[in-house]
Amino acid sequence: MTSPSTSAPTAPSVADVDPGLRERATTALRRLVGRDDVDFRDGQLEAINELVAGRRRVLVVQRTGWGKSAVYFVATALRRAEGAGPTVIVSPLLALMRDQIAAAERAGIKAVTLNSTNADEWGAVSGSLARGEVDVLLVSPERLNNPRFRDEQLPALAESCGLLVVDEAHCISDWGHDFRPDYRRIRDLLTTLPERTPVLATTATANARVVTDVVEQLGAGGRDVLTLRGPLARASLRLGVLPLAAPEQRLAWLIAHLDELPGSGIVYALTVAAAEDVAVALRDAGHQVAAYTGRTEPSERIRLEEALRDNEVKALVATSALGMGFDKPDLGFVLHLGAPSSPVAYYQQVGRAGRATERADVLLMPGPEDKDIWRYFASASMPRQDQADAVVRALSESPKALSTVALETIVDVRRTRLELLLKVLDVDGAVHRVPGGWTATGEPWTYDAERYGRVSEAREREQQLMVDYERTDRCRMAFLQETLDDDSAEPCGRCDRCVEPWFDPTIPEAAVNTARSRLQRPGVVLESRAQWPPGMDRLGVPLKGKIAPSVAMDEGRALARLSDLGWGQRLRELLRGEDREVPAEVLRACVEVLAGWGWQERPAAIVSVPSRRRPLLVGSLAAGLGQLGRLPYLGALDLVEGGPVGETGGNSAFRLANVWGRLAVGAELASSLSGIPGPVLLIDDVSDSRWTLTVCAGLLRDAGAPAVLPMTLAMEA
Incomplete structure (x- = not known):
C-alpha cells in the first residue's frame, strides 16, 4: 500500500526501476545480508530508486522488521559508487547506532559515529571524513546542536553528504508518542542541503496526524515529500x-x-x-x-x-x-x-x-x-508557560551565558524538565546553546498554549484508546493497525x-x-544527602560544599516507593484520600521496616516533621511507632511563618531554599532533646527531594540529638 504526500507525487512501482540500478541494488543487498538468494521486499527497491535515481525526499512508514535499514545501506552503496559524499544518519539511540554500524560492516560499508561516549575518537573520525574514507556517519539528534559540531563540522557535512537519513522519524512530531525536541533541528538542517540531496525518513509507528507533521518538517525548503506506506500487521x-x-x-x-x-x-x-x-x-x-x-x-x-x-x-x-x-x-x-x-x-x-x-x-x-503513571509522565513532558517565561527572562537579563546549574538557582524548574524546556525553547528560536551554557536570542517568542493544549488532548485520547484496546472484543492486531491509520x-x-x-x-x-x-516486603533505603546544591548564596542561603557530618542525617528508610508494584499502590490511595489516622496494616508494615533496619544504635526517641496536609496521618504514625517500640514521642518541629513554601517537584536548589528558615525546634522539644542518649527517629509522610528531612535533621542535631534516622511512608522516586 502506498499513499502520496500532500503534493501528490506519483507513487512508484518496480516497473519504473532501471534494470541496471536493479542489478546493482540487488548485488549490494545480497552483500549486506550475506546470502545470494535474497531479494527485495515489497516497497524496498521502489524507495531505493526514488532516492538514488530520483534524488527525492521520501518518508517510509513500514512495520518493524520490514527492512528499513536495508533501504538506506543499499542506497548508500549506490550513491558512493556514483562518487557522492557520505550518508549522514540521524539516529536516536546508541544501541541503534551499534547495530547499524555492525550491519554496515557486513555490507563492506565504512560506518562511524560521533556521540557522547566516544569524544576521544572525534578527532580521528573528523580526519577520516575529511579524507573521504567514511561511507556512513551516525549522529544523535542532540549532536546537531553541540556548538562545536554545529559550527565547525555540520555546514561541510550538509554540503557534501550524499544522503541524509532520519531514523525513527516519528520523534520529529510532538503529536507522536516519543517526541524529542532535538529532532526538530533537522528541519533547519534540511534547509541547508543542496537541491538534489536525497533524504530518507523512516518509522514504524506513525498515524496519519504524525505522518502529516513529519512530511511538513521534511518538506522544509519547499521540496515535495513522497510517502511510502505499507501494511503494519505482523503475521508472527x-x-x-x-x-x-x-x-x-x-x-x-x-x-x-x-x-x-x-x-x-x-x-x-x-x-x-x-x-x-x-x-x-x-x-x-x-x-x-x-x-x-x-x-x-x-x-x-x-x-x-x-x-x-x-x-x-x-x-x-x-x-x-x-x-x-x-x-x-x-x-x-x-x-x-x-x-x-x-x-x-x-x-x-x-x-x-x-x-x-x-x-x-x-x-x-x-x-x-497505569493511569496514575501515564498522568505523571504526561505532565513531566509538557513545557509549562510560567516556567518557559521564567527561563527566557533569566537568560535575557543575564549579561553572559548561563549553565543549567546556574539557571537552577534562578528558576525553580527540576533538572530533567529544565533540560527539556531549554531544548524546546532552542528549537523555537528563543534561546541558543553556546560554549558555557545558554543565551537568549532576543527573538520574539510566545508560548503556544493552543498547540500544547491540542497535543495534551490528543494524548488523553490515546490513553483512552489504550484502555479500549484492553477491553475490545475485536481483533487486537486490527485494532492496533487502525490506530495507526x-x-x-x-x-x-x-x-x-x-x-x-x-x-x-x-x-x-x-x-x-x-x-x-x-511485593509486601516493606522497606526501601532512603539515602542521605551528601552535598548542598551549588549557588545557594544566590537564593540567600549561606550553604555550600559538603554537608558537615555534625549536622547530617543518617541513612534512612521508607516503607515503599510510590511507583512500587506492591505497597506503592496502597500508599498512593492513602495519600490521595482525606487525612486520617495511619491504618493498622501500614503501621504494622512500618514496624517490620524498623525491625529489619539493622542500625548501629537503636533510636532513643521519636520526632515528627510538622505536616500541614496530613497532620493526623504523620502524628498517628509517630505516636503508634512510639507506643509499639516503647519509645517516647517528643512531638513535632515547629513551622516558622507558615512553614516551607513553594510547590513540590521543583529543583534541588529551590526546594532547599523554600525549606531553609521555615522550620524550628521549639523550646519544649529542645528541652526533651537535651541529653538524649541515642538517635532520634524522624517521621514524615513522603520524601521527594529529601531537603525537608535534611534541614530537620540539622536542626535536631544542633539541639542535641546525637544522630537522626529519617523514616517516611513513601518515596516519590
Missing part, C-alpha cells in the same frame, strides 16, 4: 490481554509461566522501581533475568543486550529504555506488566518480537495504577479475540504466595 505475533488487578497476581503469573514462553524476550514495566523489583522477584524464583532501565550504566546495557541476543537470559525486565534500536530477530515474546500510554507506543515495543520467527507471543497485563486492517486469526486465548490464565497458589511475599 499472537496478541493477548490478561487483566489482573492485583500486582501479586501479575507477578505470580510471570513466576509460574515465564519458562513456558518461546525463546527469550522482554518483560516491560512502566517504572524503574517496578522493573528492578520484578527482576529480583523472578531471579529469586529461579528465572534467568536481569533489569534494564534508564539507571543501567552504558557498558552494562551493552552486556545485557548481548546476553539477550545470545539467549543467555530468559528475559530482560525493562523500562522503555530498551526500545528503539534493539534488534533481535528471533525475540520470542514481549510481555507488559502495565500498559504503555498509547496503542502506538505499545505497537513500537511489541514490534521487537517475532521479526524472524513464525510465532512470537505478546501479552499485556494492565494494572489499575492502516486501512489494510483485517482480523489476524491468531490473537485471543480471533481464537481462544493462547495463554494459560491459571495462577498456582504457591506462585501467588511467593509474589505476595516479595
